[in-house]
Structures are given as structure tokens and as C-alpha cells.
Amino acid sequence: MNLILFGPPAAGKGTQAKKLVAERGYIQLSTGDMLRAAVASGSELGNKVKAILESGALVSDEIVIALIDEQLNTNEGAAGFIYDGFPRTVGQAEALDKLLESRGERVDCVIRLVVDEQALLARVTKRFEEQGRKDDNPETFSVRLEKYNGDTAPLVPIYAERGILREVDGMASIDEVSSGIDAALKEAV
Numbered sequence: 001m002n003l004i005l006f007g008p009p010a011a012g013k014g015t016q017a018k019k020l021v022a023e024r025g026y027i028q029l030s031t032g033d034m035l036r037a038a039v040a041s042g043s044e045l046g047n048k049v050k051a052i053l054e055s056g057a058l059v060s061d062e063i064v065i066a067l068i069d070e071q072l073n074t075n076e077g078a079a080g081f082i083y084d085g086f087p088r089t090v091g092q093a094e095a096l097d098k099l100l101e102s103r104g105e106r107v108d109c110v111i112r113l114v115v116d117e118q119a120l121l122a123r124v125t126k127r128f129e130e131q132g133r134k135d136d137n138p139e140t141f142s143v144r145l146e147k148y149n150g151d152t153a154p155l156v157p158i159y160a161e162r163g164i165l166r167e168v169d170g171m172a173s174i175d176e177v178s179s180g181i182d183a184a185l186k187e188a189v
């Protein structure tokens with residue numbers, strides 16, 4: 001199973017991905033987590049992307065595609081992968097198709113968490129206060145939302161046309177969203 005959890009930043013993708021990992025044994029591939037780990041470790045990659053992450057802009061397609069490729073290689077035979085925060089551009093989506101095709105696989109399902117942007121701002125302000133993630137501050141968050149609307153949202157019609165896009169109300173409670181995802185996954189297989 002190759003499942004993309006899709007939606008703007010702070011839509012709840014990470015929370016839902018972690019539930020799917022616990023319940024189904026899938027592997028979460030969060031490019032945001034991988035990049036933050038690189039920054040925290042002070043690696044060459046981390047130093048290269050630190051300022052970009054802090055600005056809310058996107059790192060290059062090349063970097064995130066390489067991270068995903070590496071994870072697919074090291075986790076061969078996994079029950080499934082949940083792509084969280086990837087792909088974020090048309091180029092990344094095309095690269096993912098190619099990576100999967102070369103393994104005889106494909107994107108099976110794209111679940112879009114549909115959320116209200118104003119409510120997201122409130123959600124992220126709370127997360128900023130609780131967790132102190134620099135890129136959650138309101139100014140940077142608005143850059144991240146702009147990037148989502150400009151670069152990532154164009155993927156919606158692409159996956160819809162393939163008939164693999166499912167929509168779930170991301171404003172509902174965590175358990176309700178999770179039930180919506182389960183129902184969407186049942187339809188997908």
C-alpha cells in the first residue's frame with residue numbers, strides 16, 4: 001500500500017500517519033521529519049536546508065526525492081508506506097510515480113484532509129506555543145500556506161483524475177478523521 005496523506009501544513013497528517021503506523025504497521029515517510037532530523041544532527045544536508053526550513057519555503061525536489069528513494073530502498077518488503085508531506089510539487093509527484101513504477105508499485109490512494117485555513121492558523125498558533133517549532137510562527141506559517149496553495153494544491157486534480165483521491169473532513173475530531181481514513185482505505189483496496 002502506497003498511501004499519500006495530503007493536505008496543507010498542520011492539517012493533522014502527522015497525527016493520522018502515526019495512528020496508521022500503530023494500527024497497520026505501515027511506515028511513515030515524513031520528509032519534514034527527515035529534514036528536521038538532518039538539521040538537528042548538524043549534517044551537511046541539515047546545514048544546507050536549515051535556513052530554508054526556517055523561512056517556510058520548500059527545499060529542492062532533488063533533495064526530498066533522494067530522501068524518499070533512500071527510505072524505499074532501506075524498507076523493502078514493508079506492509080505499506082504513508083507519504084506525509086510528500087509529494088509537494090508536480091515534479092515530486094512525477095518522481096514518486098517513477099520510483100514506484102521501477103518497483104512494480106504505484107500510488108494506491110491519496111487521502112486529502114480538507115481543512116479551513118482560518119482554523120489552521122488557530123491550530124498552528126497553539127502548536128507554536130506548545131512545541132516552539134520555529135516555522136509555526138504566524139508569519140512563516142503564512143508562507144507555508146502560500147507554498148501549499150501555489151505548489152502543492154495543483155496535485156489535487158491530478159490525483160482526482162486518476163480516481164485515487166478521497167476526501168476526509170480534517171476539521172473533525174482525531175478519532176473521526178481516523179474513521180474517515182479507514183473508510184477511504186476500504187474503498188481503495
Ligand code: AMP
Nearest residue numbers: 009031032053057058059064085086088
Ligand atoms: P512539514 O513538517 O511537512 O510541514 O515540513 C516542514 C518543512 O520542511 C517545509 O516547510 C519545507 O521547508 C520542508 N519540506 C518538507 N517536506 C518537503 C517536500 N516534500 N518538499 C520540499 N520541502 C519540504
